[in-house]
Amino acid sequence: MIEVIGLTRRFGRSAAVDDLSFTVAPGKITGFLGPNGAGKTTTMRIILGLDRPTSGRATVNGVPYRTLARPLTHVGALLDASAVQGGRRAEQHLRWLARTNGIPSTRIGGLLELVGLGEAGRQRVGAFSLGMKQRLGLAATLLGDPEALLLDEPLNGLDPEGIRWMRGLLKSLAAEGRTVLVSSHLMHEMAVTADHLIVIGRGRLLADTEMTRFVRPGRSLEDTFMDVIGSAS
Amino acid sequence: MNAVAAEWIKLRTLRSTWWALGVGVLTALALTALGASTVISRWAPGRTGEQAAMGIVVADYVGVVLAQLPLGMLGTMSISGEYASGMINTTFVATPSRSRVLLAKAAVLAAIAVAASLVIAIPGYLYGHAVASRFGPTLPPAGAWAVVGGGTLMIVMTTLLGLALGAIFRNGVVAVCVLMLLMVLVPFAGLMLPGGEVVNRILPGYPALQLIEQLPDIMPDAAAFAVLGAWAVVPLLIAVLANERVS
Numbered sequence: 001m002i003e004v005i006g007l008t009r010r011f012g013r014s015a016a017v018d019d020l021s022f023t024v025a026p027g028k029i030t031g032f033l034g035p036n037g038a039g040k041t042t043t044m045r046i047i048l049g050l051d052r053p054t055s056g057r058a059t060v061n062g063v064p065y066r067t068l069a070r071p072l073t074h075v076g077a078l079l080d081a082s083a084v085q086g087g088r089r090a091e092q093h094l095r096w097l098a099r100t101n102g103i104p105s106t107r108i109g110g111l112l113e114l115v116g117l118g119e120a121g122r123q124r125v126g127a128f129s130l131g132m133k134q135r136l137g138l139a140a141t142l143l144g145d146p147e148a149l150l151l152d153e154p155l156n157g158l159d160p161e162g163i164r165w166m167r168g169l170l171k172s173l174a175a176e177g178r179t180v181l182v183s184s185h186l187m188h189e190m191a192v193t194a195d196h197l198i199v200i201g202r203g204r205l206l207a208d209t210e211m212t213r214f215v216r217p218g219r220s221l222e223d224t225f226m227d228v229i230g231s232a233s
Numbered sequence: 234m235n236a237v238a239a240e241w242i243k244l245r246t247l248r249s250t251w252w253a254l255g256v257g258v259l260t261a262l263a264l265t266a267l268g269a270s271t272v273i274s275r276w277a278p279g280r281t282g283e284q285a286a287m288g289i290v291v292a293d294y295v296g297v298v299l300a301q302l303p304l305g306m307l308g309t310m311s312i313s314g315e316y317a318s319g320m321i322n323t324t325f326v327a328t329p330s331r332s333r334v335l336l337a338k339a340a341v342l343a344a345i346a347v348a349a350s351l352v353i354a355i356p357g358y359l360y361g362h363a364v365a366s367r368f369g370p371t372l373p374p375a376g377a378w379a380v381v382g383g384g385t386l387m388i389v390m391t392t393l394l395g396l397a398l399g400a401i402f403r404n405g406v407v408a409v410c411v412l413m414l415l416m417v418l419v420p421f422a423g424l425m426l427p428g429g430e431v432v433n434r435i436l437p438g439y440p441a442l443q444l445i446e447q448l449p450d451i452m453p454d455a456a457a458f459a460v461l462g463a464w465a466v467v468p469l470l471i472a473v474l475a476n477e478r479v480s
Contacts, residue, residue, distance in 0.1 A: 045322075048326050049325075049326075049329045050322055050325055050326065065329065066329040066330075068329070071326065071327065071329060072326075072327055077326050079322055079323075079326075080319055080322070082319070083318055083319030083320050083322060083323065084318060084320055084323075085247065085314060085315070085318045085320050086318070087246075087247045087248055087249065088246045088247065089246070092242070092246040095242055095246075096239045096240075096242035096243045096246070097239070097323065097327055099235055099238050099239035099242055100235055100236060100239040100324075100327040100328050101235065101327060102235045140323070
């Protein structure tokens with residue numbers, strides 16, 4: 001469970017996140033939507049302790065992320081799949097990451113297989129396509145078998161087969177009772193993936209509701225999203 | 234210990250680490266051999282075995298400190314590479330304590346610097362011993378330990394200074410420029426300018442060269458060790474403090 005309570009983050013005079021509160025519940029996929037600059041990435045960075053809020057707080061299972069002793073065993077995060085050093089082999093990248101949290105490296109082979117990089121594990125990450133880096137990033141989030149997943153634009157760079165695969169994997173992870181928060185700009189994909197939606201614009205909460213309640217029959221998620229964003233600005 | 238082990242995996246799985254170490258160690262070994270041969274060939278025939286032993290250690294550690302700049306750059310790259318790629322976020326998500334990450338990097342780099350110094354110093358010493366055999370060198374005298382300690386501390390200090398500058402500036406080019414400025418340009422200018430010896434006293438270069446008997450003593454050896462130690466530790470502490478304030 002991830003909780004954001006009265007979160008505000010100002011950069012200079014402008015607020016990237018403005019008094020934002022929501023709860024991400026386990027057992028379903030929560031879509032995190034908003035136009036560019038709405039504050040999605042800033043919110044995720046604050047949840048992960050990478051950035052400090054101006055006021056308010058964010059907690060994971062009731063405690064601030066930075067106080068977790070082995071955080072990867074609680075939360076798996078994928079912020080920017082291309083942010084890896086190209087000189088390492090995929091398997092070596094997962095090896096150092098596992099070691100930081102005392103996770104046995106025996107998990108690495110199986111995870112590479114799970115994300116479809118079984119053959120590519122020996123290759124250097126620099127030669128990977130963005131889609132392959134997304135797969136590697138997803139393997140990294142699962143290293144610690146965490147109960148919560150935070151994924152920022154995980155569909156970028158995936159081919160149609162990859163998108164379908166990611167959808168299936170996220171659904172099965174949610175079905176196992178995990179908390180899954182996914183940001184994306186791909187409305188058609190979110191419409192068939194997410195169970196719940198959190199929509200923000202200009203750092204403020206615009207909607208926090210079940211997918212079936214958000215989108216009225218006969219309308220698309222894209223139309224509804226544009227209406228909500230439009231009426232807020 | 235998890236953080237230290239992880240940082241060691243990170244360093245050893247990048248080819249640039251082995252390039253920097255290879256270039257540093259091989260250049261230093263070649264120059265040690267060359268320098269020792271030249272210096273020993275000029276010795277007066279009356280030199281005692283103990284003087285010869287001391288001379289070998291000095292020539293050896295002059296060679297060791299020649300590897301310091303590649304190691305300093307390795308220190309910088311170990312963190313600036315993570316900022317450049319953005320992987321630093323993954324590092325801090327996995328280990329939220331930034332000081333723990335930095336100190337783990339420092340521990341691994343210091344161990345690598347000591348290991349590199351030994352990889353240069355041991356063959357260098359044996360080579361010097363062989364070249365100077367006609368002087369019948371004894372075991373190194375007690376005074377040689379200041380040379381060994383000073384040379385080792387210098388190479389560790391430069392490596393950690395490189396790391397600290399990388400962590401402070403978060404940009405490899407800027408950090409390496411500042412490292413060069415501190416280690417090469419400012420001391421060089423200090424030798425020529427009036428009042429330069431006062432500045433040099435608090436820079437890392439002069440105390441190290443004094444300890445390895447390359448420049449006249451202008452301070453007690455203990456003070457030279459203290460200045461070197463401060464350059465190893467203080468910039469790192471500044472980097473730790475700067476990083477604890479999450480931007």
